[in-house]
Amino acid sequence: MRKLWLxxxxxxxxxxxxxxxxxxTVAILAEPPALDPTTTASAEIARILYDNVLQGLVKLNxxxxxxxxxxxxxxxxxxxxxxxxSLRKNVKFHDGxxxxxxxxxxxxxxxxxxxxxxxxxxxxxxxxxxxxxDPYTVVFTLKxxxxxxxxxxxxxxxxxxxxxxxxxxxTQPIGTGPFKFAAWDRGVGxxxxxxxxxxxxxLPYLDKVTFRFLPDPNAxxxxxxxxxxxxxxxxxxxxxxxxxxxxxxxxxxxxTSTAEITVGMNNSKPPFNDIRVRKAMQYAVNRDELLQSVxxxxxxxxxxxxxxxETCYEDQxxxxxxxxxxxxxxxxxxxxxxxxxxKFTFSLAAPYPYEKRIxxxxxxxxxRAGIQAKLEVVEWSTWINRIFLGxxxxxxxxxxxxxxxxxxxxxxxxxxxxxxxxFNKLFTQYLRTNDPKKACETMKQLQxxxxxxxxxxxxxxxxxxxxxxxxxxxxxxxxxxxSMNVTEVYLAK
Amino acid sequence: MWTYTxxxxxxxxxxxxxxxxxxxxxxxxxxxxxxATILGMDANPDVAEKLRHDLGLxxxxxxxxFSWLAGVATGDLGTSxxxxxxxxxLILKSLTLTLPIVLLSLMLATVIAVPLxxxxxxxxxxxxxxxxxxxxxxxxxxxxxxxxLMFIYLFAVNLGWLPSNGFPQKGWADPxxxxxxxxLPVLTIGLARSALLTRMVRGSLLEVLSQDxxxxxxxxGLSERVVVNKHALKNAALPVVTVLGLEFAQLLIAAVVVEQxxxxxxxxxxxxxxxxxxxxxxxxxxxxxxxxxxxxLNLVVDLLYGYLDPRVSxx
Numbered sequence: 066m067r068k069l070w071l072x073x074x075x076x077x078x079x080x081x082x083x084x085x086x087x088x089x090t091v092a093i094l095a096e097p098p099a100l101d102p103t104t105t106a107s108a109e110i111a112r113i114l115y116d117n118v119l120q121g122l123v124k125l126n127x128x129x130x131x132x133x134x135x136x137x138x139x140x141x142x143x144x145x146x147x148x149x150x151s152l153r154k155n156v157k158f159h160d161g162x163x164x165x166x167x168x169x170x171x172x173x174x175x176x177x178x179x180x181x182x183x184x185x186x187x188x189x190x191x192x193x194x195x196x197x198x199d200p201y202t203v204v205f206t207l208k209x210x211x212x213x214x215x216x217x218x219x220x221x222x223x224x225x226x227x228x229x230x231x232x233x234x235x236t237q238p239i240g241t242g243p244f245k246f247a248a249w250d251r252g253v254g255x256x257x258x259x260x261x262x263x264x265x266x267x268l269p270y271l272d273k274v275t276f277r278f279l280p281d282p283n284a285x286x287x288x289x290x291x292x293x294x295x296x297x298x299x300x301x302x303x304x305x306x307x308x309x310x311x312x313x314x315x316x317x318x319x320x321t322s323t324a325e326i327t328v329g330m331n332n333s334k335p336p337f338n339d340i341r342v343r344k345a346m347q348y349a350v351n352r353d354e355l356l357q358s359v360x361x362x363x364x365x366x367x368x369x370x371x372x373x374x375e376t377c378y379e380d381q382x383x384x385x386x387x388x389x390x391x392x393x394x395x396x397x398x399x400x401x402x403x404x405x406x407x408k409f410t411f412s413l414a415a416p417y418p419y420e421k422r423i424x425x426x427x428x429x430x431x432x433r434a435g436i437q438a439k440l441e442v443v444e445w446s447t448w449i450n451r452i453f454l455g456x457x458x459x460x461x462x463x464x465x466x467x468x469x470x471x472x473x474x475x476x477x478x479x480x481x482x483x484x485x486x487x488f489n490k491l492f493t494q495y496l497r498t499n500d501p502k503k504a505c506e507t508m509k510q511l512q513x514x515x516x517x518x519x520x521x522x523x524x525x526x527x528x529x530x531x532x533x534x535x536x537x538x539x540x541x542x543x544x545x546x547x548s549m550n551v552t553e554v555y556l557a558k
Numbered sequence: 559m560w561t562y563t564x565x566x567x568x569x570x571x572x573x574x575x576x577x578x579x580x581x582x583x584x585x586x587x588x589x590x591x592x593x594a595t596i597l598g599m600d601a602n603p604d605v606a607e608k609l610r611h612d613l614g615l616x617x618x619x620x621x622x623x624f625s626w627l628a629g630v631a632t633g634d635l636g637t638s639x640x641x642x643x644x645x646x647x648l649i650l651k652s653l654t655l656t657l658p659i660v661l662l663s664l665m666l667a668t669v670i671a672v673p674l675x676x677x678x679x680x681x682x683x684x685x686x687x688x689x690x691x692x693x694x695x696x697x698x699x700x701x702x703x704x705x706x707l708m709f710i711y712l713f714a715v716n717l718g719w720l721p722s723n724g725f726p727q728k729g730w731a732d733p734x735x736x737x738x739x740x741x742l743p744v745l746t747i748g749l750a751r752s753a754l755l756t757r758m759v760r761g762s763l764l765e766v767l768s769q770d771x772x773x774x775x776x777x778x779g780l781s782e783r784v785v786v787n788k789h790a791l792k793n794a795a796l797p798v799v800t801v802l803g804l805e806f807a808q809l810l811i812a813a814v815v816v817e818q819x820x821x822x823x824x825x826x827x828x829x830x831x832x833x834x835x836x837x838x839x840x841x842x843x844x845x846x847x848x849x850x851x852x853x854x855l856n857l858v859v860d861l862l863y864g865y866l867d868p869r870v871s872x873x
Contacts, residue, residue, distance in 0.1 A: 072866065098596065098640045106598025179604040187602055235642060251641070251651065252823020253724060277724060283707055284723055291714035291722035291772070300632075414836075446590025446836050454594060469599055539835040 074259040080274050087556040088273035088539065090294045091549055092285045096162035096252065101234040102221040103176070108466060108547040111221040112298065113255050115548040118159075119224035119240035122150055122169065122203075123215055125468075129375050129545030130213050130248055135164065135225060135241060136203075145210030145499035152201045157262040158227045159245035166197030171228040171444065173205070188217040212496050212504045216469055217501075221546075243552050253276055257551075270539075270555035289315065289532060296537055299550040301530040302419075303361035309532050317467050317532050320543035321365055321374035324464040324527030326420060328427070329452075331459055332520060333482035334517075336399075342456050343519035345395035345407075347385035349434035350522055354387075359422045363528040369512035370471050372526050374545045377508040381516040392434040403435060409459040411438040414448040418463065423524060424462045451546060456480050464527050471511050483520045566860070570853040578630065578842060578850040582623050585838050591615075592639045592836040605620020613639055626842065635838035635846070640831065645843035648828060653847075656726060656817075656824035659743055664802060666748030667755050672798075674752075675759025676786060682764060690756055700753040706746040706819040713742060723821040743820045747813060758801050763794040789864060796866055803859035807852040 097109035102119070121138040133139075136150040156164035175181045177189035191211045195202050207214065217223060225241070226234050233239075243265070244257040254277040259269050277294055279285045286305050288294045290312075295299050299322075301309070306317050330337040330346070331359055337343055352366045365373050413424045422440070422510040428438040438460070443452070452458040454548030458480070475492050477484035491514060495507035516522075529544040539554040583823050593610050594601065612730050635645035678690035714722035725739050726732065767773065767790055775789045776782075816827025825844060832840035863870045 073694070097644060105596055106601065143572050179602070180608065182605065182608060184597060184599075184605055185600075185602060186605065250727060251648070252827065253727075253821070270571045277821065278823075279723060280701070280827075281821070284710065284821060287707060287710040287715060288722040289708065291718070293724070350815075444590075445834060446588075446595060449591050450596045452589055470600070473600075476711045 069408045077538035081537075082123050083270060083555050084558055085270050086134045086272050087270075087557075088275070089131040089271050089296065089551065089554065090275045090277055090507060090538070090552070091296045091298045092279045092288060092294045093298050093549065094278075094280055094282070094285075094300050100238045100246070100249065104223065104235065107339070107508040110499055111547045112130075112549045113257075114238060114240070114242075114246075115221050115224070115546065116550050116552055117143055117244045117257060117274070117548075118238055118242040118246055119226070120242050121218055121220075121223040121225055123219045124544045125219045125548075126163055127541045127550070128541060130544075131219050134171075134219075139215075141499075143499075146207050147212065149198075150203045150205070152203065153264055154201055158229060159260055159262075161262070162227055164225070164241055165200045167200075167205045168225055168228045169540070170195050170197050170451070172223075174364070175480040176223070178235070184341045185217075185220075185222050185223070188220065190221060209498050210499050212498060212501075213469065213472075219546075226338050244274060247273075250349070252278065269552055271551060272417075274546045274551050274554075276549070279501055286532075289534070295534045296540070297532040299529055299531055301532045303530070305358045305530070306363060306530045306532065307361060315532055316535055316541050317530065318539075318542060319363060320370060320529045322437070322466065322529040322544040323372045323374055323468040323526050323546065324466040325367060325370055325372055326364075326462065326464045326524045326527050327421060328424075328460060328462045328522035329369065329481050331480070331482055332455065332484070333456075334459070336401075336409060338460065339399050341395045341398075341399040342401075342407065342549065344385070344394040345399070345434070346436075346522055347519050348388045348395065348475065349386075349431050349436060350524070351387040351430055352382060352524060354430070354488055355423055355524060359426050360525065363530060364480045364525040367526050367527070369516045370465070370474065370521070371508070371512050371521055374526070374529075374543045375469060377505040378483060379509040379512050384516045385519075389434040392436070396435070396516060401435075406435055406437050408437045408439065411440050412443050412448070412452060412458050412461040414445060414461070414463055416441050416445045419527070420462045420464060427462075427522075427524075453480050456482060462524075466527070466547065471508070472530060474511075475513060481520055484519070485518060486515070486519070488514050563857070563861070566857050569711045570774055570857065573825060573853055574849050575847065578627075578846050579623075581842050581845040582626065582838075585836075586619055588836075590836040592838065594662055626839070630846065635843040638832075638837055638840045640835040640837040640840065641717055648840065649825065649843055649847050651660070652823055652825045652828045654730065655740075656810055656823055656826070659740055659747065659813055659816075659822075659824065662740065662744045663751060663809065663813075664806060665734050665746035666744060667752035667805075668802070670752035671755030671759055675756045676763060676791070678756065678760040679763040679767065680786065688761075690760065694753040694757045697750045697756075700750070701815075702746055702750055702821050703815050705750065705867075706742065708744055709742050710819075720768070723819075741814050743813075743822060746819075747809065747814050751809070754805075755798065755801065758798050759794065761796050764791060766790045766794045774834070792866055796863065797822060799862050799866065800859055805854045807848070809853050811849060812850060 092110060093112060095109050097107040100110055102110045107461045120134045122134060125130050126132045135153055135156060137153050139148055139150045141148050152166060158164055173189060173192060173195040174541040176183045177186055177192050179186040180479040191207045191209055193208050195205045198204055226239055230239060243260055243263040245260040247256040247258045249255045254275050257274045259272050279288060282302050289297055309315050310317050330343060332338055356364055366382040368384050371378050396407055411424060411428055413421045428440055431438050452461050472481050472492060473479050475489045491507060491511055495504050495511060498504050531540060533540055536557040538557050541550050571633045593606050597606055626636060638645050638648055674690050678687040681687050710722045718742050721739055726735050728737050772785060772790055775785045811826045811829060813824055814830055817824040817827045830845040832844060
């Protein structure tokens with residue numbers, strides 16, 4: 066009975082409260098360098114523009130599923146080599162021009178050309194041709210089946226602007242979303258306004274949305290309390306989240322993200338080229354303690370390189386239970402002991418306070434297993450160049466926030482220096498199958514394989530924590546892809 | 559005096575050239591790569607190569623240096639790698655925020671520090687002197703990001719008088735509104751700086767007050783007010799003016815902490831972004847502008863010496 070009442074209340078709430086109008090100011094931690102996701106890597110671009118302003122043929126919804134966007138529907142051939150997309154017919158760009166198959170053809174011919182400056186030509190490598198059968202039908206032919214094809218089409222890089230418009234997209238993006246870009250006040254914020262010509266007349270509910278750049282998390286909290294902003298889009302610290310949860314004026318949204326907080330080990334060099342040592346490291350880590358002490362309970366334990374926010378996830382966090390004695394035993398087998406303890410340098414990236422703190426806490430845990438980690442803090446550009454690109458390190462920790470990125474383990478040059486023909490074979494099976502169910506099974510096997518090889522220590526899924534005024538409704542509960550999706554956000558009266 | 563000024567200007571240009579060359583070299587040697595920060599962790603090598611070429615980063619350093627120098631000579635500071643727009647424009651825009659903040663802060667600091675320092679010096683050892691010392695100590699010891707946050711909680715969250723962060727879209731078109739947004743940052747910086755300045759005024763005045771000519775003035779039967787205000791203050795101002803000049807130059811960059819707390823895109827934040835993104839033209843531009851301010855301020859301070867202390871001559 067109580068449940069029924071609740072349901073009735075919720076329904077009434079929805080009916081009454083999905084008001085149109087109003088404006089929303091959302092704080093984000095950083096300013097994007099430019100606003101064109103096809104030329105610049107910055108999660109902030111996706112956070113501000115994904116689905117709000119820029120849309121592609123398909124998109125990811127809050128559950129991480131691929132759903133129609135500019136394509137009404139699509140059909141894959143039995144061979145998996147031909148995809149036919151039927152486009153929506155009444156779609157207008159924010160500059161008033163009509164969206165047609167020509168825009169799609171232009172977009173993907175550019176995207177797959179490595180000389181065009183498009184950021185990820187490899188996403189579209191398997192596309193042989195893209196052509197317009199009529200103004201509202203686009204046909205892609207592929208060299209070989211590609212299980213990630215639709216996923217890549219849902220990426221922010223695959224969003225579509227008016228044909229031929231390139232450089233202006235960097236500062237004045239034009240798309241087909243329910244909001245149009247209004248202004249970018251450098252250093253202050255990006256403003257969006259409702260687009261009256263949106264193809265779904267229900268949306269958006271809000272008239273205006275401003276994304277404010279506020280780099281200090283404590284200042285964000287103060288601004289929220291002062292009423293100067295309505296929401297902190299992401300990145301509320303666990304300490305602040307605990308405090309806000311006690312405040313009746315606000316609500317805290319707590320969910321999963323695509324970030325695997327990963328302790329990377331250099332698999333090609335001593336000491337971590339020895340699987341016994343890598344396994345010992347797994348036993349030496351107490352995830353529960355890290356979760357409670359550093360993250361104050363925010364976050365989800367993981368044990369491989371995939372996030373619980375994504376589809377086809379399998380929890381591997383139970384594979385190695387915390388057991389310092391087992392760690393010592395394995396280390397003894399590898400030739401380390403009290404007289405000759407395992408020593409290495411553990412590099413922490415300066416701009417990420419939580420990864421840094423987790424790393425520090427882990428070093429203390431390592432010590433209980435007789436392992437001596439020398440901590441070193443490196444600045445971001447140095448991290449990218451020396452560790453990530455140069456592979457010059459022993460152990461490091463970073464959040465990998467790119468979604469669906471298990472494929473990086475097939476690259477032996479990637480900074481983990483993992484090289485497993487078996488894993489590569491499995492990944493090819495996943496990528497080239499035509500059967501989504503089988504692909505999902507293989508995806509789970511891939512996660513298992515990485516955990517079995519103890520390539521890295523996957524500690525936690527970085528929590529997604531947002532804070533909102535009580536009346537802000539419809540915020541995404543999880544982040545299957547970085548997006549401050551406000552397309553269906555409304556203000557309750 | 560004019561020959562002196564001209565000689566100083568020549569020296570200034572030399573200083574600027576040296577500073578900019580030094581920065582160019584330092585920037586070359588710090589590890590990191592703007593392309594990596596633009597394209598991110600999953601950068602495609604072909605795309606990175608192309609971008610490096612487009613940005614001219616594959617040219618030899620000497621060639622880059624001379625083309626940059628040629629640009630500077632004609633007033634063009636180049637294009638920011640991160641933002642893709644003119645460095646000069648970015649710096650000018652940030653100065654419309656940073657200059658008022660710094661100027662107003664130093665004005666506030668002076669308005670507080672001079673009377674407080676004089677009072678403290680005249681009643682050295684008394685209760686007021688103790689209170690002034692305590693204030694100065696707090697101002698020096700409390701970190702500005704914390705003080706800034708406390709001001710936000712007091713004036714924006716609890717009292718609701720002032721906005722907690724940011725700067726209005728229309729900027730200085732509505733000066734009163736703009737000032738409202740700058741009030742808390744100015745208060746934060748101004749109070750902290752007045753602390754140091756109070757100590758300076760007090761110490762400097764005490765020293766002057768113990769000199770023979772002051773004893774003579776007092777001996778002539780002049781009132782203490784006239785002795786302090788007419789005879790001692792001007793001489794006591796010398797070190798204070800020096801500190802003010804240095805403070806000004808320092809604050810242009812040091813205000814970055816307060817800028818972060820209040821979400822203001824000032825010069826310090828711009829420099830920080832430039833360094834993090836390895837945006838070479840931006841960093842070089844900011845340093846050059848900063849060096850210009852320092853050189854100019856030194857000149858102003860030196861010229862002021864002549865006014866404050868007639869013994870200083872510019873022959």
